Amino acid sequence: MSENKTSLWQRYLSANPVTMSFLAIFLGFVIGAAVIIFSSSDVLHAWTQIFNSPGAIFHAIKVTLDNVGAAYRAMFTGSVFDPTILWHALTTGEDWTAALTPISETLTYAAPLVIISIGVAISFETGLFNIGANGQAILGGIAGTAFGSMIHLPMILHLPLTLACGVAAGAFYGFIPGMLKALTGAHEVIVTLMLNYVVAYFLLYSLLSTPLQLPGQANDLSRVILPSAQLPTFFATATTLRVNWGILIAIGVVAFGWWFLNRSTLGFDFRITGANPNAARASGINPKKIIMYVFLISGGLAGLAGVVQVDGTTHSLDGGFLIGSAGIGFTAITVSLLGRNKPINVFWGAILFSALGVGGRIMQAETGIPLDLATIIQSAVVLFVATPVMVQEIFRLRAGTLHTVELNTKGWSS
């Protein structure tokens, strides 16, 4: 059995991870198209008429393609680039920056998602399941908002210290489950999940109590972060382009994540511990220390994501901050899965997910197809990424060096 595990033949024509990811994304869109078809009364009506007249089947096909095409076109122009706006701007001499709004929005949403996903990926790679990234991000956001809105400092100090506050708060909030796991063996999934609730209500509490609440407000709104602490946008003149330095921070975090997991000695310890805790111990690694470091780093990055979100985009908190329908910390889990915990892949995964979210909103506005379609596509993509064997069968690919996505986490005991 073992004689041929990585023999040459397997590498030819094989289903390598890059090909598989693209095919998974493609299949995700196919599923999305099926959903559009089956939920559109126009399309279904056209198909019920195909026996009524000879040309009706062509009409039905046309209606189908029109509907799916319109949805995906809206998604693309809403999240990447809209050529008609550019053409309009060029021919009329109006402001052409509007053509860049879609990509600007995508990158704006992507920045915190990239950062938090890298943190989650680092915890997965170490065999620890940080479900609490969302809570850590919220606490990072609260700390950053407090520091950024209530302290007066010159920008050169104020901005970095605001970000540092977010990191510190996230790291602190990650350290709690890390410490509990290392010292008492409390399972990190349960502790982090529960801590998410604690911080969600702490957010409401702080938004409704004097220090952080916007003065003169009765609603759950925070003070606004002072300009000296805000992440600057790239285009100060074009107010519709919200893309800001957050995306640069995100790229820096990707670089850090890559260095950390692939080059650093501590990252090497992390990977050993994740892949084989017994061998880690025998090799002189202290697993308790590693657990605490993982949660410090993962939590710190989650905190950074939270503060980047509030500091770069919203500039103030409300009761729904980062919670939304799924919560950024949970989207990060699927993004890390999609990127197989490889920082560079995680980066592209986060961009894709942000684009689907941003484009989905435009699609909803333009075609009436609900935003949920974007979530369906996201889920389908992750499903296909997690089941490479199925994708391989669908496309009849030769078996390659594929493995199902491993989360590396231990069971509920221990």
Next chain:
Amino acid sequence: MHFMRLELKGITKRFGSFTANDAIDLIVEPGEIHCLLGENGAGKSTLMNVLFGLYSADAGEILINGEPVHFATSGDAVRKGIGMVHQHFMLVPVFTVAENVVLGFEPTKSFNRVDYAAASEKIRKFSEEFGLEVDPDAIIEELPVGIQQRVEILKALSQEAELLILDEPTAVLTPQEIESLIKIMKDLAASGKSILFISHKLKEVKAVADKITVIRLGKVVGTGLPTDSEEELASKMVGRSVNLQVEKSPHNPGTPMLEVKNLVVRDERGVAIVNNISFSVCQGEILAVAGVQGNGQSELVEAIAGMRPVESGTITINGTRVDNASPRECLDAGLAHIPEDRQRDGLVLKLSVADNLVLNTPRAPQFAGRGTRKLSKVRENAEKLVKDFDIRTESVDAPVGSLSGGNQQKVIVARELSRNVDVLIAAQPTRGLDVGSIEYVHKQFIRERDSNKAVLLVSSELDEVFSLADRIAVMFQGGITGVVSPDSTREAVGLLMAGITEHTNV
């Protein structure tokens, strides 16, 4: 009862351009124990998987009693009377023996209820018929490995297997369990069952086989008889002459490097599994710890390596106290450790050969600086060790899990010896290795000894103990029953292993 004559004709199995089996011919007569002997990676398991319907052959045919048969699945093979006992058991740990044996073929009462009484009865009958002595109502996970294996055999027999394939069945067994397995195999053969026995261990093959087929690199390279000498069989298997005798210079011990005094270690149940042991290992000597598995040897090694708490007593490595130290402190004190379970404690299978070769020294100044690893230096180190220690791998970047067992062990040996420290402890360092690798590992140990290192070898293979040791310490129930010279007889050591100490000459 119908007997089975199995014939394989020209079986060829390719994986792309790699030929795992090349026109293999094999005949197993009814009631014959036929051994398939070959090194790890020779293609034995592939051939068995073809025979059991798990792979389909690219060429050749399988004949049962002269009739060609085709197995699309293992179910087809089972229906034709072929049973397989896998190296890693396919049992449900929380089920009883009876439940496991009838799984998939449950006898039923009215309303499709499983008839457990009938199942138990069936097991009892089979168990008695073949002298297997298995309690049908015992829970699998509470049984020792040797008995679990018998359950697998029972399962195959209950499916009316006439030919049993045993894939490396002894790899997981203690010497006693091996003996009783050999007896069971002989009884089965006497009752007319055919047995295909896969192994690379010459002693067992000689003890049990009626006929031996040797395969190397996917081809049948010869047949043999159990009366052939071990050297003959080994050289057929490896393809060159093999020296099974280790040559070494006279014993010339220096100062003690590893000292253990009044050591007490408890196991998970709180039993003093190592009970008041004292010994020392000097420079330039190999002290072998012999004993039946489970008499505290593993726990002793774990305690010295810092992986198990010490209740009382002291351990000193080169003058540094390391009782209850962390594994890191033990490594830093000058300990090289080849752990008993290489895949659990010694390697990270997912990581590359190069990474595994620096697994416990990633921060050494030549491999890292300012928190960043020097990957080119790590690679260089790996290239050199792969060459020096003859590790067969496609590249130093290949995951270590893709290597054969022997080469995986060489990775650990290379890593530990290249650290060039004073004390080496090795637990069962050649378990599961083929002859060629064993010869190699033994040579390395002698070289370490001759370069004035202190070596503590824990092994349940008496051959290994006798050929390497300068002194032999025998453990029994947590204590040392005697320390003897390797010139003692096997009988003397055997008695000490059983706890009988009257004739001890220390």
